Amino acid sequence: MEVGQVLHMNAGTGETSYSNNSHLQKKVISMTMPIIEEAMTNLYSSTSPSSLVIADLGCSSGHNSLFVVSELIKIVEKLRQKSGHQSPEIQVLLNDLPGNDFNTIFKSLPSFQKNLSSQLESKDAGPYFFSGVPGSFYGRLFMRKSLHFLHSSYSLHWLSQVPEQIENNKRNIYMASTSPPNVPKAYHSQFQRDFSTFLKCRAEEMVTGGRMVLTFMGRKSEDPTKKDGSNSMWELLAMALNDMLSKGLINEEKMDSFNIPHYTPSLSEVKSEIVEEGSFSIDRLEFSEINRSTYYKEYNHSNISEIAANSIRAVAESLLVSHFGDGIIEKVFSSVGHAYFLI
């Protein structure tokens, strides 16, 4: 499976779109906002730049894609007013894989820019320039020494490919407690290769003194097969797919060759890759926990099983369609909804 050519969050603004099923992702961005603000404040204070290039890697489409950007612009505008400097020109680079729905983001830009101007209440703020950059962040995306600030939220848990030689991970589609020991090992190696490649590429692209805030799903435990948020999400999907298998809707060979290119590293795994790669120093490295059920209640959605099914569907549908075809999709996610109360 060519993950870079296949994976994309569900497009548009319909019921099963990523846009309508990424409230949790927005909550996560809000949680990390104080860290983002601190990083941008440090960057601005140390350089007072007359131009500033900000990249958001794995921006997807929908409500969240421009949320951080607008917050970052407001932070910069506050800082430059306080310091009495002229407003810097800001270039915003929105990156995701080539299958991402960039058209929807681009069409929303005129009204986004209008709203932003009215919120800034300053006639001499900006100008702001926006680009879409299609491509995998496990390769070079930008010119040498061209980025000042880099943000990526809820993207770096996606691997560049399904780890190799895990054909024996039968009936599972991820690292599960019943996976053979080579499976979590292969997943970890793939994460190491991918994350260090990511760091190497960004080291070439960032200016000296630039700042990077990366947020991704991780695990609390050092044991990768221990049930946690991400594991239980894929466990739900595995149950639904095994249900399809038992009904003869998919065949064994297809089931056994499907695995999710996703990895949730522990804090120590992240740290050791950054230290080993050597290009970046760590200002802050933190683990935060979010209780999905509590959050969904807060967000006032009564049907948690429906949310769970839609949120998995919004991110994983493209992978499933590319492997199994689109005939089983409705059945799979109806089954995911039913299975929710079983785990």
Next chain:
Amino acid sequence: MEVGQVLHMNAGTGETSYSNNSHLQKKVISMTMPIIEEAMTNLYSSTSPSSLVIADLGCSSGHNSLFVVSELIKIVEKLRQKSGHQSPEIQVLLNDLPGNDFNTIFKSLPSFQKNLSSQLESKDAGPYFFSGVPGSFYGRLFMRKSLHFLHSSYSLHWLSQVPEQIENNKRNIYMASTSPPNVPKAYHSQFQRDFSTFLKCRAEEMVTGGRMVLTFMGRKSEDPTKKDGSNSMWELLAMALNDMLSKGLINEEKMDSFNIPHYTPSLSEVKSEIVEEGSFSIDRLEFSEINRSTYYKEYNHSNISEIAANSIRAVAESLLVSHFGDGIIEKVFSSVGHAYFLI
């Protein structure tokens, strides 16, 4: 009508798409290639850059959108091999209005890059980075002093808006021989404002010594109402719309308030704006003629009326739908096809 939010070439790759109805535009690009090559050769020879930023303004989608880019990259690669320099990093910025079908271009990039590499036959060529830049080129699009080479083909004949105060241009939708004298005057003023704004914005964005190649539809005659290629295209469409009016399918008020935001300047009009604005010097200013019917025969399409209808549809459908709704589109272009042999 907000042209910037409405106008876009027909998306996708279907029968009425711009992609399938822009062969003439490709022919035009081929005709201008010697000029493009000369401009890039001058730029490279005078600066031997280690990084190079190329922008294509009004790129649209389909076959042509990356054609010039690939030619430009090949020219640079040839020059740098000849000079023995290292390959520069090249950033390609693809611009069009926010409604353009960027998704289709982005999805084609992986195979485009693969083909390009195989054509270059040099392992150390590149790297090449691609971005989409949504927005009107009658405003700033890029950071200050960031562009080295700018290309725009078959776009600058689109105005930023329909000229004001031409409500008396009844039954016409463009400058026609029966238009009142204020109509061509208003069109010309709008062109002057738009083209000088374009030049001012680009002057801020381009590096000193950068090169720009602009190709657009123009007229041979100094008289703007004289029938030529572009006039006869809109005359065909006007006949079809008047046919809809006589059949009661559109109303008079709608017909009279519809005008095409398009202007074909003469060579002297182009020259005088460039000289007056003052930021750029002219290396070459040329008029070339292309006989559409001869070209279509060359390109081996037997049904010229169908080509004419589809080529107008591919560029004007978005404007018509936004003004008249989509109910009349099929009828209008069937009528355009029939009218072809009448003018």
